[in-house]
Amino acid sequence: MNKLDKKWQLKIVCLLLAIVLWFVIINEQNPLSEGSYTVPITVENLDSQYITSNVPKTVYVRLSGPRNTIINVGPSDIKAYIDLSNVQEGEVEVPVHVEIPGGTELKKQSMTSTKITVDVYTVKEFKLTPHVVGKLDDKDFISDLKIVPEKVVVSGARRLIQQVNQAVVDIPVNQRNGDFAIMAPIHLYQADGTPVEGLEMTPWQSNVKVTIAHNAITKTVPLNLNVQGETAWKTVSVQPTAVVVKGEADTLKNIDTIDLPDIDIENMTEEKTWKVLIPPIDGVVMDPDEVDATLSIKKEK
Template sequence: MNKLDKKWQLKIICLLMAIVLWFFIINEQNPMSEGSYTVPIVVENLDSQYITSNVPKTVYVRLSGPRNTIINVGPSDIKAYIDLSDAQEGEMSAPVRIEIPAGTELKKQSMTSADIMVDVYTVRELALTPHLVGQTKNDIFVSSLKVVPEKVVISGARRLVKQVEQAVVEIPIEDRIDDFSIMAPIRLVAADGSRIEGLEMTPWQSNIRISIGHNAVTKDIPVYVTTEGDVSPSVSLKEIKINPDTVAVKGDANILKNLSRIDLPPIDISGLKQDKKWKIIVSPVNGVIFEPDTIEVAVDVE
């Protein structure tokens, strides 16, 4: 019996030694390792009425695990996402979540949250405003101007769409003496004349056909502007200034004799709480051009 007990003890010792040796060999052949990955970030569960901006494109991730597992892991095996199921319009901070393959451990993540902007998706149609760039010779004017198409559809973040005052097509007119056609890009401008980026446009350019007239007549006429809405109850309207308040018009004599003033498009002062300036481009009239064609309107409150 004692010999039998000793044999079993020896067998148990051998089994334990074999297990230890197995772990040792496995660890030597498949040691723990680390891998670094650049993973694209996706947005999930965003309501269709919203769009986002400032979302980071990628996140840096570092994983650890057995070498045989790590060498078979690629960026496509890792998921990085931002869940926007509870998103509302405005700026928000959202966690960047990471899903990793089985058998690995997340050691490092370059960003854990992101500050993003959530906007309501908006579509708006605008008439195109031709803007003549440069000055014609003394006896030259634009006898007719055709823009095709005449309107543009803009879409994107509501906060940007609301800022668009005009959709402008710039037409170089300097030294032109004959009829011409041109494809010109469309640019979106705010009230102060600054360019607005980040919106989709359909189309993004327009075809302009211009006929040149000769023997132009010139005269000066006053500029007028009206307002829409009321300023904020916390202030009162003090003054509206137009610069210049008269412009030179040049063109066909028969058209000019019936033209006594320029009425700018109404400016919206609804809820205005502080002084504001507009730069308004006056569209050419067939047979007449304006020099200058950009008018500054300043509304002062107190």
């Protein structure tokens, strides 16, 4: 019996040694290794009423694992995403989730969370405003101007669309002395003349047909400014206070003043100057066609 027990003890010791030797050989042939990957970040579970911005495109990931496993792992085997199931409009910080293949360990992740902006998706239509760029000869003027289409559909973040005051088509007239047609791009501007970027437009350009007439007469016309929200210590002035209009005599005889778009200064607390585009009049060329509006704030007495 003692001999039998010793044989079983020897067999168990041999088995343990064999297992240890097997792990040693395996580790020598397939040692632990690391791999680095740049993984695209996807957005999941976003409600259709929302759109996002400032979402990072990629995240850097480092994995460790057996060499035979690591060499077969590529960026497409790793999933990186942000879950926006319960997100609301505004700037929010969300975790960046990473899912890795089995048999690997996550050693490093370049970002674990990120700040993004969530906006309500909005669509709005704007009437196109022509803006003549350059000058015609002294006796020439635009007798007719057609824009097709006359409106543009703007879509995107609500906070950006709320900034849009005008959709403008620039019409270059330098060195023009006859009728012409062009495809002109459409630009979106805030009330102070600052461009609004980051929105989709349909269409993004408009077909403009211009008829040029000759033997124009000129006339100087004062500008009429209407300010909303004015108080005793806030005033707005424009420069220049009048513009030169050019066109046919029958058209100009009915133009004594030109009304500028209403200017709302109710919530303005700092002095500023911004561009105001003068509303176009059919058959009339204005010089200039925009003015500088300046808000001055006086101390309350």
